Amino acid sequence: MSTLFALVIGRQSACRPRAYGDSRADPREGQTLETRTEFVPVSCGANLAALVALPGPGAYPVIIVRTVYGRRNLPGIAELFGGHGYATVIQDVRGSGDSSGEFRLLAQEPEDAVQTAQWILSQPWCDGRLAILGISYLSAASIAIAAEFPEQVKAAVWVTAPVRKELLCFQDGVLRLHHTLPWTYMRKAPLSGFDPEALYRKTPLVEAIPESRDSSWASMLEEGPRSRFWDGSDLWRYVERTRVPGLHFGGWFDFLLDATLVPYAEMLRSGAPQRLIIGPWTHNGTIGGPEKISGDVSYGYWDRQGEDDAREDSVDMSSPFMDECVEWLNYWVRGVGETPAAPSVRCFVTGHRPHWAQFEAWPHPSSRAVRMYLGAERSGNIEDFAAAGSAMPGCTRESFTYDPENPCSTEGGAVWAFPKAGLTPGPSVSSVHLRQDVLAYDSEALDSPMDICGTPEVELYASSDAPDTDFVAMLLDVDEHGVARYVSDGIVRARYRNSLDREDFLAPGEIYLFRIGMKGCAHTFGPGHWVRLIVTSSSFPKFDRNPNTGESVYRSREMRKALQTVYYGRAYPSAVVLPRLG
Template sequence: MRTFLINFQLFVITFSLGVFNTYAQDDIFEKLQEIAIIDQKVMMPMRDGIRLATDIYRPKTDEKVPVIFSRTPYNFNSWGDGEQKTRTAEKAYEVVQQGYAYVVQNERGRYYSEGEWDILGIPLTDGYDAFSWMKDQPWSNGKIGTLGCSSTAEWQMAVAALDHPSHAAMVPQSFGAGVGRVGDYYEQGNWYRGGAEQLLFFAWLYGVEHDKYKPRIPEGASQEDLIRISRFYDLAPENPPVDMSEALAHLPIQDILQNIQGKREVFDKMVRRNPNHIDWYKGGLYHDDMEIGIPGFWFASWYDVSISPNLALYNHVRNNSKDQFVKDNQYLVIAPTLHCRYTRATENTIVGERNVGDARLNYSEQIYSWFDLWLKGENNNFKDNTPRVQYYTMGSNVWQSAESWPPENSELKTFYLTSGGKANSLYGDGRLSVKEPNSENVPDSFIYDPMNPVTSYGGNVCCTGNAVKGGAYDQQAMETRQDILVYTTEPLEEGIEVTGFIESSLYISSDAKDTDFTIKLIDVYPDGRAYNLDETIQRVRYREGYEKEVFMEKGKVYEINLTPMATSNFFEKGHRIRIEVSSSNFPRFARNLNTGGKNYDEKQGVVARNSVHHSKQYPSQIRLPIVNR
């Protein structure tokens, strides 16, 4: 009887929540209907005959209006309950209130859109064709702005390089999965960092990839039919819940999705590509040989998965565009938040475990002012009132501004790694010092066992389910491991602001043909709390570039330059600056099995004895961007 009552109570709670969600959604749709003409399941034709499902919300006016366009792989069917659908209605209401048409479209092969889906492998012409269709509508003024975060942002850059005359401005937010190659970063849409696989997409694809045997709407279905059946058939798969912390530990990594009975058609292709594979350059990723030709208002965040490549892309467009107009119309915001969490900042913003203070900003006001300038032609003083770069400095917990990134008053200062050869763990003798080493080489060594990797704890992550917590967490417990080398400054005699890209060079050796080296930058409080700021990794076989693999010889010392990190953090007086060096950060990054093989198809690893050298001959170092005030 007690079990029955508990189950009945759970049913009542679940039913009530469902009714509440439905009422809340009905309420926003009623408000939306009062101000908007709603045209759903418009099947927008592409040049190859494929039709993409599109919902259009536009103001009730006879005047032509500009368009804010979002294209997404996610479900926005307006029937039923669900947070994503309610968010779509809320966004449509907000956009229409501002005097714009809001057009939201599913990528090809997603939900009611026809064709086959391939993450960022869909034709770039889909974006171009959508712009052409929208500009020709009788209600359109011919000006289109693109807006979105994460998967509704990542396609914007490559399409912007097509230079459609109606694509007037863009607002990409947390856009790293659309960055292929920029400068020294060969991330290929967040698949890699320093040549090591980032496992976030392994988890993400499980949750979003549609099966090739999914139910399909018959070709040629009318808009009326699609609206009717969308009330009953959502086409959204419900994948069984999976413990990703366990799932991502499976070897070989090429079988991770198969092992949890996930869909893997797209995954199977991607997991076999190296960081410079030709197929990365055939789809929708942006690469730095593509010329962006429109104004951009870029949004990034310190604890996002690809903060450094995001900033590198902003700088690339700002500094290298052939068009001075384009150079002059790029703006940047960097928030102290997780992936796509800009508007969730509060007067006491907690990122992981760390309170970074009042990180609120008038995001919406600035975005609509930006669109008003470019889509409506308003002389609204956006450029006079908006700093070129707005960035949040953690530690001092203040918004700051600059004309460039990094700020012009930021200069790199070198800190050298030093020890007596026993920097292992928090309790070792590792130090960071501004003094150049003049001693003989006394390397720090540790055993890296791929079957017992250093566990990811906090960090700059996204989309890994329960496998990794994002944000700043106290690393002290992790730092008791012998396979983590810890280097720390003395307590600071005065506060230091570190703002910009963080560069690092390590001199390493190993008895394995190939291995990885990782670095974390950490703010150590007087009471010992050690909060992570950013992290990076380098697969040693790619130390000479991603066009070739060069393996190590046992005992030989090699220099590796890790992909730069980035942050803005004020280390207060009495705090210490710390870096951790290891060979794993799992499951943030895939383990290197140390064999020199393909890695993605291997089940067994070998134990490596890895060393970091620091001496006059081998000056391992980290270069911090110190702001001079």
């Protein structure tokens, strides 16, 4: 060693948030909703079950929610928004709940969504104004409505919008195993029968779900991200055409954070107002559910303060999801209340002195790329460290052996916390540096706090004796006691290092530049702390294991060890690139 899509909104969500503007005087507040089930006819003879909830007689703006998790699980949505003068349509997507037809991941949604919107607009209880509430897969299920009805859709709320394979099932060509497998499994069988230890390690992985039970698992893994299954399932074109005011929510410990940040950036280009809120939340916790994270988002800061200092629980880490939704929709749909808060980005900063920050754009407008070179002479001054490239030796190498039969275990971070099938998200303590198949690179202790806000990246010069393999990078915050906690991570699959559309295999021993994109973060490394970069080849079961054979990853019955070599110095300037503020 070197020096879900899961959605939980129940009746408890129907609690009234603070009111905005004249919405406090809404005469419908407290009235009993009129609810009924309607069946919306769509293509191929399918009928989609929908809960229609009306605040009373008359016509109203309509909030559309299209769900794969069962409309009966979301009564709180109708109760909440009905009290603010909205009709709500909560629909089971094709092949789910009480809707007929066969479920086809993503591909089915645009046509069904458009036909549903047309049906709603033809109803006497719709006043011609629409809004979208999208949460995880629910966003993908409704994105076409925002694109196809720009005049009628007045606003939208997006809590991740996983509209294509690389924002849903794959990350830089690697399967998000800990989510994709249990999520697919529970489509056809109770999750109570899911055995994580056995199914995550199933070889070949394509047999984890028998085709006789659900053929979609084998189809989506046929050629990984290049499988024909994904043809027609890319809904990104609808994101590009969306031009409505959008409120975006995400969490630092949400494994689908990219599905918040990437669509937000694209919709911002449309010129329509967009607001982004990111907190210390998980995928499910973003909407304000009871889910908690493990670890300490203050990275020990409060523990070192005196008794008179504020404690961590004085920093409000709760999600303002319901309040922000009501304010956003009231203003843009009904034209009531105050102008939504500016600036447009509000995010929680983890680490030293955790706090909420606001700024004009994401990434932070004043962030700049600072390179910390592997093998550079260490310094407590980050500027000196970044400039030390000129003082580095010409070329140094370090090697480790990656054995897919004994992968590095995932340690918290941005992972799915779904019961039984998931992991424990959050900045839990990391001990991965103690393994023999890991390279760890540390700075010296920092003289003063260092703020980063954006998306870190690792530029890694490396070789392997295998035709295909993975490289994993982890960014950790190490305190003065040597306790290391998660800040960000990323992975790259060698065969997809240039493109997800083709496979470029490795020549044994040849040196390649691997760019490892990491999760977005806003974090302060405290004085006396140091920055640690971990380089290894697995994070299991967050990601699937690369068998290193060069064969089809998901059909390979064999696994082999791979000798990995990392290079650094003037000839091969491997570095971690941090989005530093200041």
